[in-house]
Amino acid sequence: MAEVDVVADDEAAPPPGAPTTDLLSLHESIAGVLATQGDWRRAYHHLKSAFDLARAGSLRDTLTSSYNRRYLDQWLHGPAVEHRGPPGIAIALVDLDLFKGVNDTFGHLVGDRVLREVADLLQQGLPPEAFCARYGGEEFALVIPDVDAARAVRIADTARIRVARHPWRRIRPGLSVTISVGLAHEIHAQPDRTVEPERQLRRADTLLYMAKRAGRNKVAYHDKESSQMIPRAMNTAESTGT
Known part of the structure; x- marks a missing residue:
């Protein structure tokens, strides 16, 4: 039987942006052909690429393509967060305001698109080591x-x-989207101090709840003296104009 011709490894790669599932199938198919030809070294190379793609896909959210909760948990409990000193690490919990109303008014397909666009907006401008x-x-x-x-x-x-100013009306007339944020910052200055990511997440969650209670579309954080809001929540006199 004649050998099946296989293109070089660098020629087999689909163009950038090809779906991960297509890449995975391609690597698996090429590995199978190479194995039948006895080219075990290159077959192993493609099988490893398929494995790496599958693993990377398991750490991504299927709807928004941002990282998922599994990746977040692995990162927070991994060596990357241990014994960090100054200037510290920040964890922000972000929630879309009144998102149920978006689904009820415009439908779940629009809601899914909003989630994807919010994920993209949140990832814009993040420092190189940060992630959403x-x-x-x-x-x-x-x-x-x-x-x-x-x-x-x-x-x-x-x-x-960025989220509040995004042109949401181009998706549907009358659509508007805002977010509330709870931001917890922590410095692990002592070399022997144990990092407690769950505690920092709980602080961020408490601050997020405060931002919601203060009227939404706000960032709540804790400075050296007390919890603060951006924008500053108006008191009763200010809100009535008196």
């Missing part, structure tokens, strides 16, 4: 390592403004 992960439902987590508290607040508020 879908935390669950309409909630996302931003993890920003090696950042001081002031810069973390600026990054979170810039994301809030």
Whole structure:
């Protein structure tokens, strides 16, 4: 039987942006052909590429293509977060405001598109080591390592403004989307101090709840003295104009 001709490895790659499932199938198919030809070295190379693609896909959210909760948990409990010193690490929990109303009014297909676009907007402008992960439902987590508290607040508020100013009406007339953010910053200055990512996540969740209670479309964070909001929540006199 004549050998099946197989293109070189670098020629087999589909163009950028090809779906991961297509790449996975391609590597598996090429590996099978190479194995029948006895080219075990190149077959192994393609099988390893298929494995790496499958693993990477398991760490991505299928709807938004951002990282998923599994990746977030692995990162927070991995060596990357252990014994970090100054300037610290920030974790922001982000929730879409009144998202149920978006689904009820415009339908779930529009809701899915909103989630995808919010994920893209949240990832814009993040520092190189930072990432966005879908935390669950309409909630996302931003993890920003090696950042001081002031810069973390600026990054979170810039994301809030970016979402609020996005031209949502081009998707559906009358559509508007805002987010609320709870931002917890922590410095692990002592070399022997144990990092507690769950505690930091709980702090971020508590602050997110405060941002919701303060009127939504806000960033809640804790400075040296007390919890703060951006924009600043109006008191009763200000809201009535008296």
